[in-house]
Amino acid sequence: MTTTIITPIENQDLIAWSAKPKDKVLREGEVHVWLANLELEIYAMPKFLRDLSLTERTRAQRLQFDHDRRRFVIAKGLLRNLLGGYMGMKPNEIQFTMGPSGKPEIAQRLQTSHDPIQFNQAHSGHLGIYAFCRNRRVGVDIEEVRPFPDMDQIASLLFSTQEMAVFQSLSTKERQRAFFSTWTHKESFVKALGKGLTISLNHFEVSRIHANLAKIVQNHDQPAQPLNWFVRDISISSQFSAAVCVEGDGWKLRCSRW
Ligand SMILES: CC(C)(COP(=O)(O)OP(=O)(O)OC[C@H]1O[C@@H](n2cnc3c(N)ncnc32)[C@H](O)[C@@H]1OP(=O)(O)O)[C@@H](O)C(=O)NCCC(=O)NCCS
Structure with a gap:
């Protein structure tokens, strides 16, 4: 088992996924991303169900389709x-x-350390992704790369002028991947803020620093303001796009598969 640590302020492009590390210690300055194939954990479902709160079980029961409930x-x-x-x-x-x-946040009374744990989760298709860190806001998003009706029109509504210019410069073939990549970048930021769609998605943009690292820039004021938020691509496969957005710099990323 190997664990690879990648810092977002170095230009390291490839993420090496480690298999289920035994070390469950989350240090200040580390960001741990976990990826799970939700379908493979079906054997553990009875145990997981017992662990859920009443609210979570009620939410599960309300889901119409078996596969949604299971996931x-x-x-x-x-x-x-x-x-x-x-x-x-x-x-x-x-x-x-x-x-x-x-x-969702961890109840304050459970946070015993001076460096409280923050987390976020997302899922798409059969994959679930999680991000954890201490003392910094964090957001994570994953999307299955798929044909998307009205992709160009949606992009024109949600992307900034600069993001749109890059998007339009691409070939039709390249656009699908770029669309979901920009989407996950932007959504990871609004999820880190915890605000979802209350934020105008074209009032900020994700500006590349290196191949897999970007910075959030607030662009509706002039001059545009670079914010102290960084987004890292999480490379999974050609079928999925994923990103984690973390407050502040100097953090190290560790990616593990469950
Ligand atoms: C909250 C929101 C971000 C969830 O997005 P989603 O794609 O439906 O779902 P995801 O798989 O990414 O994340 C779901 C998880 O996020 C977490 N979550 C819920 N509300 C959240 C919020 N306000 N902020 C951050 N995380 C939130 C929950 O853990 C949730 O898991 P659960 O439903 O199992 O409890 C969504 O409501 C939203 O505002 N989306 C903006 C989408 C958009 O327009 N993106 C385009 C970018 S160009």
Whole structure:
């Protein structure tokens, strides 16, 4: 088992995924990203279901389709397992509160360290992705790269002028991947802020620093203001686009597969 640490302020392009590291220590300045194939964890579903809160079980029951219910239970079960590992608690002891726009956070009373754990999760298709760090806001997003109706029109509504110029300079073939890449970058930022769509997505842009690293720039004021937020591409496969956005610089990324 190997663990590769990548810092966003160095120009390192490739992410090396490590298999389920035993070390469950999350240090200040580290960002841990976990990727899981939710379909492979089906055997653990009864245990995961027992770990969920009543609210989570009720949400699961309301889902119409079996596969959505299964993926929801597994995704929440894994989140509780991962947080339990970092916090030295049982998965069912973790309690969450909700930010004003619905971002789940760890209940304040469980945060014993001076460097409270922040996290975010996302899923697309059969994949779930999680990001954890201390003392910094974090957001993560994943999207399956797929044909998207009205892609150009949606891009013109959500992308900044600069992002749109880059998008339009690409061939039709390249655009699909670029669309989802920009989408995950932008969504990882609004998820880190916890604000979702209350933010105008074309009021900020994701400006590349290196091949897989970008900075958030607020562009609706002139001159544009670079913000102290960094976005890192998480390379998974040609079928998925993913990104993590973290507050501040100097953090190190560790990517692991569950
Ligand atoms: C909150 C929001 C970001 C969720 O997006 P989504 O694509 O439906 O779902 P994701 O898989 O990315 O993330 C879902 C998880 O995010 C978390 N979440 C929920 N509300 C959140 C918020 N306000 N902020 C951050 N995270 C949030 C939850 O853990 C949720 O998991 P759960 O539903 O299993 O509890 C969405 O409501 C939103 O505002 N999306 C903006 C989308 C957009 O226009 N993107 C285009 C970019 S160009």
